[in-house]
Amino acid sequence: MTDPEPEHRRLARQAEEKRGERHMWTWLAYFLFGIHIIAFVMIYAVLHAPK
Numbered sequence: 001m002t003d004p005e006p007e008h009r010r011l012a013r014q015a016e017e018k019r020g021e022r023h024m025w026t027w028l029a030y031f032l033f034g035i036h037i038i039a040f041v042m043i044y045a046v047l048h049a050p051k
Helices: 007-047
Strands: none
Touching: none
16 A cells, blocks of 8 residues: 655645646636736627728
């Protein structure tokens, strides 16, 4: 039977997971913000297109 994970290794893994999750949320926020910017530019272009 293997020994349980050492405390320092468990804490390091938890810190890495937290950092990865924060990175994922930051990426998602930038992605959604970018989609909205593109949508507003497209709406502006359609509304101001020459007839």
